[in-house]
Amino acid sequence: MTASTTTLERSPTGVGASIIKGYAARGSGQPLEIMAYEVGPLGDSEVEIKVTHCGICHSDLSMIDNEWHMTRYPIVPGHEIIGTVSAFGRGVRSLAIGQRVGLGWQSGSCGGCEWCASGKEHLCAQEEWTIVGRNGGWADFVRADARFMVPIPNGIASADAAPLMCAGTTVFSPLIHWGVVSTMRAAVVGVGGLGHLAVQFLAKLGCEVTAISSTHSKDEEARQLGASRFIATKNSDELQRAARSFDFILVTVPADLPWRDYLGALRPEGSCASSAYRRAT
Numbered sequence: 001m002t003a004s005t006t007t008l009e010r011s012p013t014g015v016g017a018s019i020i021k022g023y024a025a026r027g028s029g030q031p032l033e034i035m036a037y038e039v040g041p042l043g044d045s046e047v048e049i050k051v052t053h054c055g056i057c058h059s060d061l062s063m064i065d066n067e068w069h070m071t072r073y074p075i076v077p078g079h080e081i082i083g084t085v086s087a088f089g090r091g092v093r094s095l096a097i098g099q100r101v102g103l104g105w106q107s108g109s110c111g112g113c114e115w116c117a118s119g120k121e122h123l124c125a126q127e128e129w130t131i132v133g134r135n136g137g138w139a140d141f142v143r144a145d146a147r148f149m150v151p152i153p154n155g156i157a158s159a160d161a162a163p164l165m166c167a168g169t170t171v172f173s174p175l176i177h178w179g180v181v182s183t184m185r186a187a188v189v190g191v192g193g194l195g196h197l198a199v200q201f202l203a204k205l206g207c208e209v210t211a212i213s214s215t216h217s218k219d220e221e222a223r224q225l226g227a228s229r230f231i232a233t234k235n236s237d238e239l240q241r242a243a244r245s246f247d248f249i250l251v252t253v254p255a256d257l258p259w260r261d262y263l264g265a266l267r268p269e270g271s272c273a274s275s276a277y278r279r280a281t
C-alpha cells in the first residue's frame with residue numbers, strides 16, 4: 001500500500017513530529033481507522049522517517065487479530081516500510097535528512113550484548129519489534145533506532161524494496177545461514193508471497209530450483225520466476241519420486257506437512273529449513 005499523504009503537524013523545534021497519523025485497529029478483527037497519536041522528543045539514537053511505501057505482510061494481519069496473543073491495542077501495523085529520513089537524534093551519524101531507507105520487523109535492541117556486538121541483533125533478548133508495543137508503518141511517519149534503518153540503493157524502486165524488508169529477508173536469511181551455493185539443487189515449498197521471492201533468490205543465485213505446491217495450478221507462474229521443475233503433492237506421488245533429490249528445501253507455508261517425505265527428498269548432507277511460523281493456539 002502507499003501511505004496516507006495526510007499533512008503532518010511538526011513540533012516547533014523541527015526535530016521530529018509531534019503528532020503522527022496512522023491506520024489503527026482498536027481491537028481484534030476491528031477495521032482500520034485513522035488515528036492521531038502524540039510522540040515525544042526523538043531519542044538520541046532514534047530516526048524518524050516519512051513513510052512513502054509500506055507492504056502488507058501476513059504478520060500484520062495476525063497482529064491485528066491478536067493471533068499470537070501479544071497485540072497491544074490500538075495497533076498501527078506495517079513493518080515493510082520505505083521512506084525518507086525526516087529527523088534524527090543527536091547521536092545519529094550514519095544517515096542524512098532526505099536519505100531513502102527501509103525498516104522491517106525489528107526496530108531496536110540493547111546494543112551492548114554479545115549478539116548485538118556481533119551483528120546478530122535479532123537474537124538480542126531485548127529486541128524491539130516494529131508493531132509490538134509501538135506504532136508501525138501504515139502511518140505518515142515512523143520511528144526506530146538508527147541501526148535498523150537500512151539505506152536503499154538507487155537502483156531499486158521503493159515499491160519493490162518494501163516487501164524485501166520482511167518477506168525478502170525472511171527467505172534470504174536461511175539461504176545465507178545454511179550456506180546455499182549455486183551448485184545446489186534447491187526446492188521451495190509454497191508458491192505464495194514468500195515462495196515467489198525465494199524462487200527468485202535461488203534462481204539468481206544459480207541453483208536448480210524446484211517449486212513444490214499442492215497442485216500444478218502455479219506451475220507456469222513458478223517457472224516464470226525461475227523454477228525449472230515443479231512438484232505437486234496432492235493426490236500424487238511426485239514428492240515420493242523425488243527422494244534424495246535436494247541439497248536444500250525451504251518451507252514457506254505454515255501448515256502440517258508430510259515431513260517424512262520432505263526429509264526423504266533431501267540428498268545426503270542436505271538441509272530443510274522453515275520460514276513459516278504459526279503459533280499454536
Ligand SMILES: [Zn+2]
Nearest residue numbers: 110113116124
Ligand atoms: Zn543486545
Ligand SMILES: [Zn+2]
Nearest residue numbers: 057059166167
Ligand atoms: Zn512480516
